[in-house]
Amino acid sequence: MRVGVLTGGGDCPGLNAVIRAVVRRGMHDHGFEFLGYRDGWRGPLEGVTMPLDVETCRGILPRGGTILGSSRTNPFSVERGVERIKQTLADDGVDALVAIGGEDTLGVATKLAELGVDVVGVPKTIDNDLSGTDFTFGFDTAVNIATEAIDRLHTTAESHHRVLVVEVMGRHAGWIALHAGMAGGASAILIPEQPFDIERVCAFVETRFESEYAPIIVVSEGAVPVEGGEMTLTSGEKDAFGHVRLGGIGDRLASEIEERTGKEARAVVLGHIQRGGTPTAFDRWLATRFGLHAADAVADGEFGTMMALRGTDIVRVPLAEGTGELKTVSPEEYAEAQVFFG
Amino acid sequence: MRVGVLTGGGDCPGLNAVIRAVVRRGMHDHGFEFLGYRDGWRGPLEGVTMPLDVETCRGILPRGGTILGSSRTNPFSVERGVERIKQTLADDGVDALVAIGGEDTLGVATKLAELGVDVVGVPKTIDNDLSGTDFTFGFDTAVNIATEAIDRLHTTAESHHRVLVVEVMGRHAGWIALHAGMAGGASAILIPEQPFDIERVCAFVETRFESEYAPIIVVSEGAVPVEGGEMTLTSGEKDAFGHVRLGGIGDRLASEIEERTGKEARAVVLGHIQRGGTPTAFDRWLATRFGLHAADAVADGEFGTMMALRGTDIVRVPLAEGTGELKTVSPEEYAEAQVFFG
Amino acid sequence: MRVGVLTGGGDCPGLNAVIRAVVRRGMHDHGFEFLGYRDGWRGPLEGVTMPLDVETCRGILPRGGTILGSSRTNPFSVERGVERIKQTLADDGVDALVAIGGEDTLGVATKLAELGVDVVGVPKTIDNDLSGTDFTFGFDTAVNIATEAIDRLHTTAESHHRVLVVEVMGRHAGWIALHAGMAGGASAILIPEQPFDIERVCAFVETRFESEYAPIIVVSEGAVPVEGGEMTLTSGEKDAFGHVRLGGIGDRLASEIEERTGKEARAVVLGHIQRGGTPTAFDRWLATRFGLHAADAVADGEFGTMMALRGTDIVRVPLAEGTGELKTVSPEEYAEAQVFFG
């Protein structure tokens, strides 16, 4: 049996660990041959391949990124995309695909599965917002990087009596903010799921200064103020300290806090450093196990499924289930963190 | 309500995070007062206390160790131990206890609960071998430290064409070896649950050298050779390269591999560095949540329970359940890792 | 003898290590008493003090920030500032001052020394741009943090075929960019000392992509384009990919590269995480030695001097020498890095 492997969407520590495990398990225990497709769905679409075997995968376990490359190419937005993919797989003698990716990549996989392509999915999102699985790999690495950054910022905040706003990833779900904020001892955590009241945030800031500790506010890039409680400063204006504030929620929030509390505030936008580099042990372990079980699912002919973590077990769930709904932070989970606000 | 808190047993990153969360939640949301008992069960036994409130807990979240101190004192091995503990609690006006510890500490808690002491437990073991919970805090930190060490040793092994044996913690269960070995790309992982065949280990070593990569063997301190397959060298003898090999399984194994394969082998015993220092984000998050829920359990009067992680939920299980049986690596879980051996 | 200690200017890992060493050496070997002045020159100006002895300094060696607090208060911009400082010192019975700080703080110290205040200086700048000393503490920590970030970004750059621009600290001198860029394997390093030609930068980007590796550009916050070679995009405009680019040199550079090369480019601004948190071993060692020697200088009555590293020796140089001139990257040093450009 010949199996194609591809990785799609944004960078995520652990991708290489999945690839290595799929290949190792597939070759050793199931007698598969492998073919690597480059740059996500662009690979099978345009027939761009690379050899993939145990030797190719040597030494990649601790490396960030993906040896297969990635892209956001969507075959359903390309003329005759599906047809071309089927043709490539036929030409290459590829019987089944392992697709590693997030909502978009697995969304494509779901539709292809319905159209008769034999595909098994491995969920990947640094944001941890895929339903159907307790955790996705890459998330733990991102949370640790953000937590380390918060640890470092505490001393600056305290030495300078400043407010520090840390903007972390999370467009639609606040998981990174929630976990890193709890682990880093944030004074407030603002997430997309729950619009924030700027006045309450400023009250936390004041409280925190009373106890001689300076506040750290952790905010998801997708967090928004409550309606009617709109923040007054917009991009490009000068705030109370004469800084021109621009860009994303982190910068705007720092600006607004400065304006309202009279305390100097600065934003740090962690950005891409959250998604690169060597994965944590947890992410390597999870990614490796996803890979092993994906190879088994192919061997079992259980196509149209994706791997999921439930407790400490890896299970197979229908692809549609994993990508149908966004997993967001529940009010109860958010309430846990709020005990530490202020 | 007045609540006593104590930490018992070996050092474990995350203990301070539990203490901080119990206190914060208890004071803010349940109106509790707190009293810290020093050095595990010695505290309530001898009436050694320290003040414990939100202020005492400032800044401790990222710190390893425990501000309460620890010991292995067992009140059941001390004359009139239980009686004395009850008397101390009465004298101190303490209505309930939160006991944070491993098998021994929670074993005592279980018996005290049966004898009428109102106690809630928080499980703690770096070895992750407590049943009833998916993970314990401290484990993720230990695994990351061991994985980083393995990452570093790979380059030495390869540059010098040497075998490196890494001895990690785990007297009765191989969790740290399993996770760190998988995350670090070990050539073999030896755990207490499955006695190892030295000849097979040596075969992995040979295979590995054929592929131009040098082998790393990860071994739990509690691993043993299969019966009849006893290793020939004992402590104090000189091996093939003239090194006197001594001490634990790591050193003896390196010695034996050298003797049998003729390849130079060295052991690294990670020891105490696995259990100290700042916790990972995962461990801080888990410890914090255990603390929050323990305070709630006290408020609910659900004594005789301990906190447990199930998937991403914190649940309460009977203390006896958590300490009754050791959680060990199953043959299936071990088989997953074996795909990478050699 | 009674000695006051203060820390001024921006946060810098190693400040606490200096304080601890001054105090330890002063108390143990010279019989000094100590008094801590809070928040830089504000302390002696307004008489805000804290106790300072061996006990106060326990456990602070690995901590970032400064237990004394900091500020940018300049007594020469305050009415009767010098007079008030002299009065405070007299009132507190303080015979000599140890001032730990950068250009501004030591500039004040220099003038106060000329006006008869017995002061010894310890140089501090994360930017490493104080003349008279080979290195300043905090710099090595900042360079390591920036290097780690670059390490992480490599995998994202390669997996996504993207240009990544990393903006590091360095308003007037390019030391952090130079060291982190060399250590991180940057494709180009842009520093304030040498205005950059945007066309040459874009040529490096193209070359780099030809070799299948994606480029990382490291840029000091104070870097500027050559005259006449001005970049076309200004804040607030949309670039080739429709991103609104704003703010500092990092963002503008990414935007300009995108516009000119048609390759997607992103900026990461490391900001405050470069100056907080635990110091590296080098910075702890250097800071500790600066502290020990500063206490000795006070004992020797060698006022008006500051500590400096020359090779592996700590020497005393006149305060004026250390603060008179900015230490910048020489053309020769910059040329070394250029071998790796492209």
Place this chain on the structure above:
Amino acid sequence: MRVGVLTGGGDCPGLNAVIRAVVRRGMHDHGFEFLGYRDGWRGPLEGVTMPLDVETCRGILPRGGTILGSSRTNPFSVERGVERIKQTLADDGVDALVAIGGEDTLGVATKLAELGVDVVGVPKTIDNDLSGTDFTFGFDTAVNIATEAIDRLHTTAESHHRVLVVEVMGRHAGWIALHAGMAGGASAILIPEQPFDIERVCAFVETRFESEYAPIIVVSEGAVPVEGGEMTLTSGEKDAFGHVRLGGIGDRLASEIEERTGKEARAVVLGHIQRGGTPTAFDRWLATRFGLHAADAVADGEFGTMMALRGTDIVRVPLAEGTGELKTVSPEEYAEAQVFFG
């Protein structure tokens, strides 16, 4: 011109950075061709080579180990060794050699230079004990790893009221112990240069416990007790707590302290993890600059020299000077650290 490159002796983070820099500079600026010799002097002795160019060196900057492999082969202990090396170089058309290594490797280079081989040396020792240079690469990495380990052990020592002995590398010189001990806040540092008095060490232990902090003792593997002050326990005996103590100085010291003070003591032997893995930024910078200047020295025909760091300058010194004498910790440098003992 054709230049051979080899790396000899023990593993040391930064070796790959040197190789990459030599090659890059040599090819780009001097038009050299390169040939890699494998496994130290074994390469030119037996004619074992590998291709070496800019492409071979891609991505190796952050990697520990050496892509050329290493060994301790000494051509002067091999029949007709020198003759054979000269023959290999002639056969391979190699005009000059860059030898990267420690005392042994450079000792061979020194003699070969005297016998007419055109060789330039790059000093390498994790122990930092080569005279002629302020620092060698790899040392800073080792010191940081040891310091991090000490940081982690502090919390265990304190939570358990235990003595922790940390054995670090340094057979003949105490640099790693001195720097890591100072950076980690050790209660005592024992180095080969100054035999220790076990009674004084125990006095430090007692003092430390009085202040409620537990002691960490850092000891070089080559440290020895003063004559007449011999330690009583030898390998294999049981100490006060019934532990059988074996092996090196770390274990024996812990045992002796337990016996004499009645405090529980444990040893941690860091071993090989000090010499593997990714180099620190400082080591990458130093190694890279050594490489650049070595290529220049070849271009200038300045054979028989080795590169050295003096302050922040890279200079060329005669090979004999760098290897003639061991650089050890002076009594003055050791005295600085002693301020913190106890």
